Amino acid sequence: MTSAPPNFPVCRDPAAYRAADVAHMTRALDLADQAIGLTEPNPRVGCVIAAPDGRVLGEGHTQRAGGPHAEVMALRAARAAAGEAALRGATAYVSLEPCAHHGRTPPCADALRDAGIGRVVAALCDPYPQVAGQGLARLAAAGVQVELGLGAARALEQNLGFFSRVQRQRPWVRVKVAASLDGFTALPDGRSQWITGAAARADGHAWRLRAGAVLTGRGTLRDDDPRLDVRLVPAPRQPLRVLLDSRGTVSAEARLLQPPGEVRIYTADAAALPRLNALDPGRIQAVAQPGPDGPAGRVDLAAVLTDLARHGVNELHVEAGRTLNGALLAADLVDEWLLYLAPTLLGQGRGLVDFGPPAQLADAPRLTFHRLDRVGEDLRLLARPQGRLARWRPDAAGDDPATPT
Numbered sequence: 001m002t003s004a005p006p007n008f009p010v011c012r013d014p015a016a017y018r019a020a021d022v023a024h025m026t027r028a029l030d031l032a033d034q035a036i037g038l039t040e041p042n043p044r045v046g047c048v049i050a051a052p053d054g055r056v057l058g059e060g061h062t063q064r065a066g067g068p069h070a071e072v073m074a075l076r077a078a079r080a081a082a083g084e085a086a087l088r089g090a091t092a093y094v095s096l097e098p099c100a101h102h103g104r105t106p107p108c109a110d111a112l113r114d115a116g117i118g119r120v121v122a123a124l125c126d127p128y129p130q131v132a133g134q135g136l137a138r139l140a141a142a143g144v145q146v147e148l149g150l151g152a153a154r155a156l157e158q159n160l161g162f163f164s165r166v167q168r169q170r171p172w173v174r175v176k177v178a179a180s181l182d183g184f185t186a187l188p189d190g191r192s193q194w195i196t197g198a199a200a201r202a203d204g205h206a207w208r209l210r211a212g213a214v215l216t217g218r219g220t221l222r223d224d225d226p227r228l229d230v231r232l233v234p235a236p237r238q239p240l241r242v243l244l245d246s247r248g249t250v251s252a253e254a255r256l257l258q259p260p261g262e263v264r265i266y267t268a269d270a271a272a273l274p275r276l277n278a279l280d281p282g283r284i285q286a287v288a289q290p291g292p293d294g295p296a297g298r299v300d301l302a303a304v305l306t307d308l309a310r311h312g313v314n315e316l317h318v319e320a321g322r323t324l325n326g327a328l329l330a331a332d333l334v335d336e337w338l339l340y341l342a343p344t345l346l347g348q349g350r351g352l353v354d355f356g357p358p359a360q361l362a363d364a365p366r367l368t369f370h371r372l373d374r375v376g377e378d379l380r381l382l383a384r385p386q387g388r389l390a391r392w393r394p395d396a397a398g399d400d401p402a403t404p405t
Contacts, residue, residue, distance in 0.1 A: 017121075017150055020054040024093040025121060025151040031061040031070065032095045032158050037209040038064055038236050041312030043126070043162040047074040047094045049087070049117070057082045057090060064236075071098050071108040075115055088116035095155045097126040097148075100135035109135035112144070119145040123155035127166045161212065161314025164335070170305040171212065171316040175325055176204060176338040177352050184349035185322070190223045192350075199376025200340045204319075205232040207338060208239060211317035213264070213308055215242040217324040218250070227255045228319060240264055240313065244299045244324065248272025248286065252279050259283070264311075266304050269295040301331055326354035329365065335388055337367065339381040 017025075031046025039045075039062045047070035048059045058081060060073020068076070071094060078087055092098075098108035098120065112120060125133050125148065140146045156163065164172040178196045179185045186192035194201065208214050214228045221243065228241050238261030243250060248267035250257065257263055262283050265276050268290035276286030287307060291300040308316060318328065328334050339352075358364045367383040374380070
């Protein structure tokens with residue numbers, strides 16, 4: 001867990017800030033939203049630079065990996081609009097701690113310091129080990145006033161996947177399901193197009209876009225032949241598509257394997273790798289990740305998540321059938337359920353998830369509703385295992401990150 005650097009004020013109560021501070025941080029968080037679908041594997045960050053009188057000098061958000069970070073974009077905009085001198089003594093509001101290391105870009109903490117910024121208000125510490133408070137420490141050592149915690153809950157929500165990958169070495173796993181009001185995802189024969197309406201389907205594509213990878217299993221490929229790309233919303237990039245295929249028998253004609261975008265196939269049978277890797281060398285990659293039963297068994301789900309994290313996947317969006325959903329649930333690998341409920345009844349059909357019934361009601365997996373929204377004619381529910389964030393506790397202040405700011 002990332003802890004707050006010593007001697008830095010940590011405040012999670014917006015009432016302790018001026019209205020202008022809250023407004024500027026809210027704008028920085030709004031800018032971070034604009035980086036969704038763009039910055040993988042980097043976090044989504046927004047920055048606003050304001051003069052002492054509250055006037056906005058510049059703003060920006062993180063660009064594609066290898067491109068400028070939010071602070072640099074805001075500094076550029078401020079210099080272009082108001083000149084270098086206006087930055088002296090200004091305040092930078094940033095939704096994640098400025099970086100302190102040389103990666104593909106120079107340290108943002110140094111850029112703010114060198115520009116003469118007098119105060120930095122950060123929502124969260126960056127969990128990345130090469131930052132982890134060092135950016136704020138470097139600024140404080142240079143005499144910059146540093147404050148931490150305003151907007152922390154929303155900043156964490158924007159970057160749950162980044163925190164998960166850095167701190168748990170696996171992506172934040174979101175399982176998406178579309179179902180009837182009585183909980184069926186398809187008719188008994190597997191037909192499911194379309195249970196939910198057009199608005200919900202477009203919304204589902206927006207959730208695909210925010211993920212680093214979209215995963216499905218061989219059963220869904222057989223029944224639906226999905227593409228799993230992003231088509232119904234503008235997409236600056238296509239997420240990696242991931243297939244779990246224990247036997248490695250996927251057809252080269254499967255729509256999931258077609259361009260655009262890269263595909264990663266996990267199989268339990270290493271003998272299938274030569275054929276799979278020859279399907280489209282460089283764009284389609286296959287990996288043998290057998291479970292304890294070897295080639296005759298299933299793919300090792302936990303090992304798949306670890307491998308995806310090593311390849312920079314922050315959020316993993318799962319669109320699969322009840323069997324794979326149940327396997328992920330049984331392994332306690334589901335961080336979030338994204339459930340679309342249509343105002344229709346099927347009476348019988350295929351369920352959401354396949355797992356053995358608990359011996360007692362008290363043993364049933366318990367979820368907490370995080371959000372409930374209406375999307376077109378359907379309902380969208382976002383639910384998480386109880387205590388998921390409380391157990392994880394990745395926020396800089398050490399408080400429960402689920403607590404709203």
